[in-house]
Amino acid sequence: MSVKYTYMFSEGNEDMRELLGGKGANLAEMTRIGLPVPKGFTITTEACTRYYEDDRTIAPEIEEQILASLVELEEQTGKKLGGSDSPLLLSVRSGARVSMPGMMDTILNLGLNDQVAEAMIRLTGNERFVYDAYRRLIQMFSDVVMELPKSNYEELIDKKKEQRGVKLDSELDANDMKELVEEFKEYYRNAKGEDFPQDPSEQLMEAVKAVFRSWDNPRANVYRRMNDIPYSWGTAVNVMEMVFGNMGSDSGTGVAFTRNPATGEKKLYGEFLMDAQGEDVVAGIRTPQPIDQLKEINPAVYDQFVQITETLEKHYKDMQDMEFTIEHGKLYMLQTRNGKRTAQAAFKIAVDMVNEGMCTKEEALLKIEPNQLDTLLHPRFDPEALEKTEPVASGLAASPGAACGGVVFTADEVKEKCKDGPVILVRLETSPEDIEGMASAEGILTARGGMTSHAAVVARGMGACCVAGCGDLVVHENDGYITLGGKRVNRGEFISLDGSTGNIYLGQIPTVDASTSGDFGTIMGWADEVRSLQVRANADTPKDAKTALNFGAQGIGLTRTEHMFFAEDRIMAMREMIVSKNPEQRRKALDKLLPMQRADFEGIYQVMGERPVTIRLLDPPLHEFLPKEDEEIAALAEDMGLPFSELKGTVISLQEVNPMMGLRGCRLPILFPEIGEMQTRAIIEAAVNVSKEQGISICPEIMVPLVGTQAEIKYMRDLISSVADDIIAESGLDLKYHVGTMIELPRAAVTADEIAEYADFFSFGTNDLTQMTFGFSRDDAAKFLPVYLDKKILDSDPFAHFDADGTGRLVQTAVKLGRETNGDLHLGICGEHGGDPVSIEFFHKAGLDYVSCSPYRVPIARLAAAQAQIKFPR
C-alpha cells in the first residue's frame, strides 16, 4: 500500500502531531470536537521529508494525493478552485511539530486569477476587496515562491498613493487597486520573464513547494538550532479554505490567549482588528483593540468565542493561544496551540491549574520549560532605585526582565557591539530577520505592535526583556538617535527597560537578586518531591556557595582549585612553585600557598556545613600560570630575581603542542607529589578546623582529575591517604573523607571497572569527555562547528547539549562497569551539561545520582530532574 501523504481535517486528531504538525493536528482536533473551523486538509511532514530526499521535487504520487484532497475539499465546501460560479480561495500555511512563529512562509488568497477575480466581484459585490486580495496574492506569491522582494511592490503602491495624493493604503479605491493588480502583473512578467500563473493548481503546487523550502531557510535554521528542533522533522502544509476578516465592518480577525501570557492571570487576553486580515494583527502594523471590546461590537460572537476558549483550555489542559476570524458575523477558529508564556506566567498558570483541579502536579511540572527559569533567576531592578526614578516613557510589558544597555538600531549592530557591552535593540517593529540580533541584545524596545507582535512573542520565547508598542518612541535611525517622551538619546547611550511594567528609564538602574518564593517556591517544592536526581552546584568561593544554597543546591559537585591561584597575592607563590628546581624548593613555595588554600576551603565548609563538597585537585597545565610574551617574562624574572633566560627557558619547556592532552590533571601530582600533598593537607585541615568550630562532622570529597588508568587513581589515593590519615589521627576527630575521580577520558570510561576499585565516586567531566570522544578541541572547534551545523553533520553543538548518542555510550558503559565493581559508587556529572535540561534527562536515564551545575542554573536543574523522573520513572 502506498503511503498516505494528505489528511482532511476531518480525518486527523491531536495525537497525529508528528505527521500533521502541531497546527494541522489541532485544526483536525478542533474539527473533531465540533468547533467552527474552515474546511481543509494537511500535507504531512513525511511529504516534506520526501521532498528533500527527492532533491527538492514533489513526487507524482504526492501531487496526485494533493489534487485528490483538493477535489474532496471542493466537495466539502461546494466551491471550486478557479471556478467562476463559486470560486474556492485557499490559505497555504506551514506547520511543524512544534510552533516556530513567523519562521516559515504563508500564502493567502491563493486561487485568484483574472477570471476568478471577476467571479468574486460578482459574488461579493466588493471590487476593492477583491483587487486588494488579488494584489496581495501576487505580492506574497512573488515574495515566497519567486523570491521577488515585497519591497518592489511596495514602491508601486507608494507611487500610486503619490499619484492619487493620498497617504494611507485604505484611501486607495477599487480602481486604484485594479490598476495596481495590472501593474503588479506587469512587474512580475518583466522580472520573471513569464506571466503570473493564472492556473490555480499551479499556484497551489508552487506554494506547497515554497512552504517545504522555507523549512530550510536561514532564519528557520537559526530558530531550530536555538530551540533544538531536529532538521529531520520537516514541516507539514495546511491547505484551508479562505475566510475573510476584511470583508467590511461585520468582519474582523484576532488572536487571544486563555490567560495572560506575561503574568499568568486567569483572564481571557487578546487583541483584534475589525475589517482586517490576520497578518495585520500579528505584524503589528495597526495597533489592535483589546479582546473584551469585541463584546460591545458583537456580543453573540464574543460569547461564542469565550465558550470556545474555555472548551479548548480544558481540552488541552493548558493555556491556549488562538487565532480567529469573523467573516460577515460568523466566527471561525483558524488555529489553537499551547501558548508561549513568560517564566512568571508559566509558574502562576501551573500552580493555578493544579489549584483549579485542572491538572495534577506532575502535569503542571511538565508545562514549564526549564530554560525559561533563567529569566527569573537573574536580577531585577532594585525597587528602591525605581522609586526614586521617573520613567521617561512606557510601552507594553511584552516580556519581563530588567535590561540596561546602549541603544542600537539593527540586528547587525547588536552582533557587532554586544561584545563590548550590553545593548538594547530599538526598532519601529521587529521581523523574523532580526532573530539572531534579538538573541544577543539585553533587551528589545519597539515603537509599534502589541503583546502578540513579533517582537513580543519572540522575546518571551527567548526569555529576553521586551517593551513593545511604545507610542512615545520616535526612531531616527539614519541620524543615529531616538527620542523617548521627547528626550533625545543618541546611539550607544544607555537606557533601562523594565519588561515587567513596560517602563523605560534613561541611564542605568541598579538591579537586585531574584526572589525564590511564591509560585516559584511552590513549583520547586513539587519538583523536589518528585525528582530522584540530586542537584549540586559548581562553586569555587563562599559567595558562589551561598548563591547555590539559596537556589536549593544539595551540595557542591565541583570546587575548582586552580581559580584560587590566579589571585594577585597567590600567583607569585604559584610561579615560584613552578620554577622550582627540586622538591625542596617546590615545597617551600607550596608552604606559602597552604594557609591561603586552607582558608578558601574553610570559607566554603562554613557555608555548606555537613553538605557534601567535592574539591578537585589542580587541573590545568602549569604554563597557564606563567606569562607568554617576552616583555612580561622579563618583568616577572626581575620580580622573582631570576635571569630572564632561565625563566624564558622554563616557559619554553612548559609549552605544549596540544595542551589539552598534555601535562595536567593528575599527571601534575604524579610528577610533583608535593602539589597533591599540599592540597590534601589544606582540604583535610580545613575540614578538621570547621568541624571543630561548628561541632559538626564534615566529610570532604577529594576529586582527582584526568584519571585514565587504575594505577593513577591508586597512586593518588595512596598519596591522599598518606597525608590525610595522619592529620585526622592528630585531630582526634572521627573525620571521614572520600576519594573519587573525574571520568573525562574515554579510557577512564571503558576501564571504569578497574578504576572503581580505588574510587568512592565518579564525576563525569563531560566537557573534556566530549572533547576527547569527538576529538574536538573546544578552543578550535569554532573553525568548523558552524559549518557542521549548517551542513547538518551535527544537530546541535555537543558542548551545549550532551551528545547522548555517542559520548553517552561511554557514560553508560562507565556507569555499568563502575557499579559492577563498587555497588556503592556515587555517580555525578559536573560539566556544563549539568545545567542543560535536555542533557539532564539523559543523565537521569543513565542512572546518575546527581548533576552539578552553575548556581544560577540549580533551579533549572531541579525542575528538569523532576520532569525527567515524570517522563522516565526510576
Place this chain on the structure above:
Amino acid sequence: MSVKYTYMFSEGNEDMRELLGGKGANLAEMTRIGLPVPKGFTITTEACTRYYEDDRTIAPEIEEQILASLVELEEQTGKKLGGSDSPLLLSVRSGARVSMPGMMDTILNLGLNDQVAEAMIRLTGNERFVYDAYRRLIQMFSDVVMELPKSNYEELIDKKKEQRGVKLDSELDANDMKELVEEFKEYYRNAKGEDFPQDPSEQLMEAVKAVFRSWDNPRANVYRRMNDIPYSWGTAVNVMEMVFGNMGSDSGTGVAFTRNPATGEKKLYGEFLMDAQGEDVVAGIRTPQPIDQLKEINPAVYDQFVQITETLEKHYKDMQDMEFTIEHGKLYMLQTRNGKRTAQAAFKIAVDMVNEGMCTKEEALLKIEPNQLDTLLHPRFDPEALEKTEPVASGLAASPGAACGGVVFTADEVKEKCKDGPVILVRLETSPEDIEGMASAEGILTARGGMTSHAAVVARGMGACCVAGCGDLVVHENDGYITLGGKRVNRGEFISLDGSTGNIYLGQIPTVDASTSGDFGTIMGWADEVRSLQVRANADTPKDAKTALNFGAQGIGLTRTEHMFFAEDRIMAMREMIVSKNPEQRRKALDKLLPMQRADFEGIYQVMGERPVTIRLLDPPLHEFLPKEDEEIAALAEDMGLPFSELKGTVISLQEVNPMMGLRGCRLPILFPEIGEMQTRAIIEAAVNVSKEQGISICPEIMVPLVGTQAEIKYMRDLISSVADDIIAESGLDLKYHVGTMIELPRAAVTADEIAEYADFFSFGTNDLTQMTFGFSRDDAAKFLPVYLDKKILDSDPFAHFDADGTGRLVQTAVKLGRETNGDLHLGICGEHGGDPVSIEFFHKAGLDYVSCSPYRVPIARLAAAQAQIKFPR
C-alpha cells in the same frame, strides 16, 4: 592453609615457571630427570610480590618457611650452615619467569664467617682458597646488600698488590688473602658502623631481601621495559649449595650452548675455565677455552656433559644455554635455559629442528622472536666493497649485523652523541650499567670477553651488531682514542663492524639490502601457511610499495596523501589552495595538484597491480603547509604576490590551540569539498588509466580520516560517489571502489554500528585512537611518560605497544558493532602498532582481517600473525 613460599628443587618441575622463575623451574626439572644438580630450594615469586606489598619486609611466615627449607637442605646435604664440622656454603641467585641476564643480583660463598673459614681450611687444607672465598663474600655482600661499592675493596686489593710488588690477584698468597679479609672487615665496620654479620642466617635473610630489592633496581627496570616484562611478576630466589670450580686444576666452570647461538650450526658450543668461579667466565675477565678442549683435560666429564646437553635439548625441544661446574672432577649442572640466539641462528635452528623431526613447524615458528627479524631485514655490508677492503683488526663475531659509526667510550656518550649520527660503543668490556647506551649505539666493540660475555649476550638479545674480545684493540679512553691493529682512531672517527665475521674496518663500508631466501624464506612460507591475519604495508611511494611487495606484503593498508604535497614543486600549489578566498580560487589551485596526485597513484597501482591499495584523504591541519616565522612568511608572501599582512593573517587564522583536535581529517573536505573532489578524481582516474594500461581491474579503497559521526562518513561517501561514478561511467570500465574510514576517535568506536552503514571497511588508526583514549598528546607525552614508566603507572609506552586493556576495549566494541551492521565489513589496522608483535597478537584475537605496517616490518608481522594463530586458533 597458608601459602607455600618455598620449594625444594626435588619438589618442583618445569611447569612451575610462574611460581619458581625460569631458573628455579629448570633446576627442579633437571633434578627430577636425574641430572647432577647441587641441592637447593627456591623462594617463590609470590614471596617477592608479598615483600613489596609488605613495604619491603619479609613476613615472619615467609622467614619461617625459608629457615625450614634450610634445615631440609642441611639434612639433604649432611652439612650445616655455620657448622664447624661440615659447613654448608650457599649461592643465592635471582631467577625471574624469563631470563634477565646480569640484571639482578647474586651472592656466592654465603655462610662463611671467621669460624666457618677455619673449619673450611681444616676440611680443604686450602687456606688461600678459603680466604679468597671469604673476601669475595664480604665484597659481594657489601655491594649487593649494603650498597658499599665494590671499587673501594678493589683499592684495598691494589694496595696489597703494590705492597707485595705483584701485578695479578693470583700472585697474592694465602696470608695476603687472610690479611685482606681482615682489612675488608675493618673497612666494612668503618663504613657501616657495625661488624660484617657473622651469623650465616642473618647473611641469608639479608641476601634474599637484596635479591628481591634488585627486581626494582634501575637497570632491571630498563631491561624489563625494553623486553616488556611486567613489573608485577617479581623474581624468585634460588638458594643452592655452593660447588667450587676454583678448587684447583681438577676443578673448573663453564657455559655452553647445544648449538651455535650466532649461526645456528648444530654443534656443541661453549667455553670454560679451569680453576675458576662462574662469574670469571661470564664477566669476560679471563679469556676462556673452547668447550671441546675439555675433552682432552677430562674425557669422562666431557662425555657426561655432552650426553646431558643432548638430553636437555631433546627434553626442552629447543637449543639450551647451560652453566656447569666441575668440583674435584665431579660435574654439576648449575642452570639450563632456552638459549638466546641471533635471528640467523633462530631461523637455522628452527628449520633444522623440524628437519631433524625434533619439533613441528608450529613449534618451530614459536621459537623465533619476531622482533629479532629486524636485524635480518636491514642492510649488510656490500660484499664487493668488502672484497676491496682489508680489515684492520678482528674479534669474535658476537652478534651479527653491519654497523658504521663514530667511536665513543661510554654509555652516556652514546646517549649524547647518537642524536647527531651513528656511534659505535667501544669498551674494554661492558657491564649491566651500560645497557641503555648499548641500545642506542649502532654497534658494540669490546677488547675482552668471549661469545658469552655480557656484551655478546645483551647485543644478541637486542639485535645489535657486536664484535667482542678483540685482542688488537687498545682503549685509551682518557686520551680520547683507540688503537686497532696498531692504527690510531680518535673519538668520533668512523669504524665499521661486521658482526657476522668479527672483522673491523676503518671508515665507512657501503651496505646492501637483506636477502629474503634460504631458511628465512622457508620459515616465512610456514608462517604464511599458518596465519589467518593478512599483512599489508604502509607505503606512500612506488619505491615503498616495491619494498613492501619484496617483503611479502599482500597489499597497501595506508597511503598517506599529505606527504606528497610537501615536495618543493607542489607545496606552492598547496599553499595557493590554502590562501584561496573562495571555492573557485581553491579549485584553480587544486587543478594544478590533480595531475601530480594522479601520477602518484598511477605509480603505486603499477607496482601493486590488482592487490588492494588503501588511500587516505588529506589528514593534517592546513597550517602544517604554511611557514611559522615572520621572515619565512614575508618571503612566501613575496613569492605568492600577496601582501605580508594578508598571508600573516591567514597563518594566524589557521593557528590552533590543540591542532590534534582541530580542523583536520574529514573536517577539511567537509569545509572545502573541492579538496576531497580533487583527491577522489586523482584516485579514480589513476585506477582507470592503469587498469586500461595493464588490462586489469583495480579496485581502489578510499579511506576517510577522523570520522566521528555517521553524518560525516555519509557526507564523504556521497561526495566521493558523486565524483567517482561519473569518471567510471565515462571510462567504460566496470571499475569498483570501496569507501571506508579510519576508526581513530573514541566516538567512532562506540558508534561503529552507525558508521558501518556507510563504510565498506574500517582501518583502526591506533596512533590517534591511543592519543584520544588516554588524552595523551604524542608530542607532549615525553614530559610525563618517563615518570609514568618509572612509577609503574604504565607498564609500557602505549604508542609502542598497543594498550589492549583500555584502548583495546574500544577496538573490540567497534569490531562487534561494525560487524553487526555490516557482516562484510573489512577490518584492519594501520597505526604503528601494526608492526609490533605483542600488538599483533591482540589484533588477531580481536578478529581483524589485516594489519598494515612499515615495509621493513612486514616479515615480522607475518611471523607474529602466525604465532598468534598457533597460540589462539581462530
